[in-house]
Amino acid sequence: MSTSLLSTxxxxxxxxxxxxxxxQWENQPLRVVYETLGNGSPLLLLPAFSSVSTRQEMAGLARLLAPHFQVVAIDWPGFGQSSRPSIDYRPEIYQQFLGDFVQAVFSIPITVIAAGHAAGYVLQLAHQQPDTFSKIVLIAPTWRGPLPTMGANPMLAGVVRGLVRSPIVGQILYKLNTTPSFLRFMYRRHVFVxxxxxxxxxxxxxxxxxxxxxARFASAAFVTGNIDAVHNQSDFLALVQSLSVPIMVVIAESSPPKSRAEMEVVAALPGVRSVVLPGSLGMHEEYPAEIFAAIEDFLHH
Known part of the structure; x- marks a missing residue:
């Protein structure tokens, strides 16, 4: 495993x-692209999982944080500019990747800011290796993929995932679900305000x-819940409660009702700092200045 410079x-x-x-995952090398900006103590930015997940969605926050921290933002395996092989994307891959990446790139405990679905992986790593993070900020944290959230059972989700992974039908289904008009519809519905x-x-x-x-392989895994790090709310809450590291939760005011209710349960746990800010599930991209202002004191003290 190695890191190398791509460009400035x-x-x-x-x-x-x-x-x-x-x-390396199961003897297959994956290229993971990451970007570093600023100087100071290290801070890792983890974008939300989605069909359009890239480190670029953290750009506004990265620029605001760079005068104070050495900011590192990643493209998750299967997304952005990272490799997108047709492997079976599942939680073990991202658990192993996050632990290996942090160990390879950082030498001291780091601050981490995780959006959306990245929250579960951060909490699991913090639970397994308590010295990994010095502070954790969860922005609009979620733990369940879109299809399970809509009530699809695991069997149906598995059928959908299999269809999207298949060569011809899968490409057609994926193209229909990623047309510019459909992406705009999804953004209007629960990503941007x-x-x-x-x-x-x-x-x-x-x-x-x-x-x-x-692109369709990791996307299908996210949509169908196959990369949900945890599978029920009680496990998510237990992870938060098991940690001694300071945690702050940023709640998106206009999140879908079910998602917002779940964020509020996390925020209500003893010792968790929280704030409610404008935005929906894409608030980290839409309202970076408001988030930075709300978390700045937490990050520095």
Missing amino acids: YDPTGFGGVVQEYVW DTAKLTPSFMEKKWQSTQKPG
């Missing part, structure tokens, strides 16, 4: 140094990120 500038990033971490921000160029970039070879 990447138009799909946020102006930092772009590097590549070569990681201010639809004026969903400009043609913004949506074009999101669409392009879904069209890379192999």
Whole structure:
């Protein structure tokens, strides 16, 4: 496993140094792209899992944090500019990857800011290796993929995942679910609050990120709940309660009702700091300045 410099500038990033971490999973090398900006104590930014997941969604936060920290943001395996092989994406992959990446890139306990579904993986790693993180910020944390949230049982979710993974039918289904108009519909529904921000160029970039070879495999795993780090709320809450590291939860005011209720249960746990801010499930991208202002004191003290 090694890291290497890709370039000092990447138009799909946020102006930092772009590097590549070569990681092995079951004897298959995966290229994982990450970007570093700023100097200071290390801080890891983990984007939310979604069909359009890239480190670029953390760009606003990265730039605000860079004067105070050395910020590292990743493209998860299967997403963004990282390798997208047709492997069976499941929690073990991301658990192992996150632990290996943190160990390879950082030498001291780090601050981590995780959006959406990344929360479960951060909590599991913090539980398994208590010295990994010095502070944890969870932004609009979720633990259940879209299909299970809508009530699909595991068998149906498995059928859908199998269809999307299949060569011809899968490509057709995936293309239908990643058209610019469908992506815009999803953003309006539960990702962004201010639809004026969903400009043609913004949506074009999101669409392009879904069209890379192999993009449908990890996306299908997320949508069908196959990369849910935990499978019920009590396990998620137990992980939070098991930790001694300081935790702050940022609740998205306009989240889907079920998601917001679950965020509030986490925020109500003893010792957890919390704040309610504007936004929905994409609040880390839509309202970075508001989030930075709300977490700055927590990060520094």
